[in-house]
Amino acid sequence: MxxxxxxxxxxxxxxxxxxxxxxxxIQGCPEKMLPLSEIYKFIMDRFPYYRExxxxxxxxxxxxxxxxxCFIKIPRRPDQPGKGSFWALHPSCGDMFENGSFxxxxxxxxxxxxxxxxxPLTVSSKAQEFLMQQQREAKLRLSALHAHLPPGGYxxxxxxxxxxxIENIIARxxxxxxxxxxxxxxxxPLHHAPLPPPWSVYGSGMMDSSDFPPYSLxxxxxxxxxxxxxxxxxxxLHAHLPxxxxxSPARSPQSxxxxxxxxxxxxxxxxx
DNA sequence: GGCTGTTTATCTAAGG
DNA sequence: CCTTAGATAAACAGCC
Numbered sequence: 484m485x486x487x488x489x490x491x492x493x494x495x496x497x498x499x500x501x502x503x504x505x506x507x508x509i510q511g512c513p514e515k516m517l518p519l520s521e522i523y524k525f526i527m528d529r530f531p532y533y534r535e536x537x538x539x540x541x542x543x544x545x546x547x548x549x550x551x552x553c554f555i556k557i558p559r560r561p562d563q564p565g566k567g568s569f570w571a572l573h574p575s576c577g578d579m580f581e582n583g584s585f586x587x588x589x590x591x592x593x594x595x596x597x598x599x600x601x602x603p604l605t606v607s608s609k610a611q612e613f614l615m616q617q618q619r620e621a622k623l624r625l626s627a628l629h630a631h632l633p634p635g636g637y638x639x640x641x642x643x644x645x646x647x648x649i650e651n652i653i654a655r656x657x658x659x660x661x662x663x664x665x666x667x668x669x670x671x672p673l674h675h676a677p678l679p680p681p682w683s684v685y686g687s688g689m690m691d692s693s694d695f696p697p698y699s700l701x702x703x704x705x706x707x708x709x710x711x712x713x714x715x716x717x718x719x720l721h722a723h724l725p726x727x728x729x730x731s732p733a734r735s736p737q738s739x740x741x742x743x744x745x746x747x748x749x750x751x752x753x754x755x
Numbered sequence: 756g757g758c759t760g761t762t763t764a765t766c767t768a769a770g771g
Numbered sequence: 772c773c774t775t776a777g778a779t780a781a782a783c784a785g786c787c
Contacts, residue, residue, distance in 0.1 A: 500777060519759065543778055549761050556760085566787080567759050587769060587776055 497530045501540070501547045503585040504530070505554065509572050516557055516571035519545065552576075553592035 497504070508525035509517050517525070523541060526533045533540055548554045553576035557569040576592045 502777080539779070542780075545760065546762085546779080547777085591776065 494532055496532050499585045500587065501544045502551060502553065502588070504533075505544060505547065505570070506572055506576075509554075509570060514569075516569040518565060518569055519548070519567050522570065551592065 499507070504526050505522055507529075508522045509515060511525060512521070522544065523537075526544075527537075548556075548570055553573045555571050555573050557571055559565060559568060573592065
């Protein structure tokens with residue numbers, strides 16, 4: 484590894500996948516959604532490496548936005564002029580980087596066209612409790628997005644492949660009791676960062692969950708594909724995750740870590 | 756024409 | 772060794 488001088492790493496490729504970088508950008512803004520151009524800007528602001536060969540990596544990034552179900556496209560409202568749509572993170576993709584690696588996820592986040600693949604009979608009551616908790620948090624996170632939706636929310640006129648059917652969204656969000664230990668990884672400070680770091684932005688003025696409309700479209704759940712429990716330490720692993728994947732508007736950053744629900748052992752959804 | 760977005764194909768490398 | 776996630780290239784369509 485080169486010596487960690489101020490500019491030593493700045494030209495080096497950051498150890499993040501495009502998915503990670505995009506997630507950072509999206510989670511780093513208060514609205515939790517960004518147009519493509521702003522995602523570009525975020526990345527270029529923070530990672531000098533990406534100030535070159537823009538054609539190449541931006542094509543890759545666009546490919547990732549379209550290809551990965553963890554990103555959802557949100558149309559602009561009439562009062563939000565500009566080019567292109569907004570991009571947001573799917574509310575249920577919070578555990579994409581559970582393994583602590585921002586280069587490669589254990590499993591691709593993939594929507595499954597309507598099937599919740601967890602067998603309800605095999606899900607313990609503790610697991611159900613966990614799921615319900617995550618569901619509540621997903622609602623809160625979604626409410627931020629809802630503020631940007633056209634009146635009436637999503638309708639059949641919107642050709643979304645990922646309808647927000649709250650009742651079926653199971654989110655698993657990871658908290659960082661202790662702050663942002665381990666992020667960014669040593670040797671990859673966020674140089675030249677005119678913007679506040681993503682983890683410094685916590686939702687404020689979020690809508691209350693009760694404001695969230697009862698979406699009653701189809702019930703297409705979003706299932707983050709199974710991620711094997713890390714060897715041993717359940718919640719300790721979360722310390723390796725950046726807060727941009729851990730934030731929750733539902734809870735203040737000062738919340739005691741003990742309050743967090745850990746994923747119950749044996750809670751597995753399966754996918755093909 | 757440039758930007759945005761989708762899709763397909765190919766290759767590399769990580770992970771199991 | 773096999774599978775799969777990620778990177779990259781490229782073709783193409785829609786839109787302003």
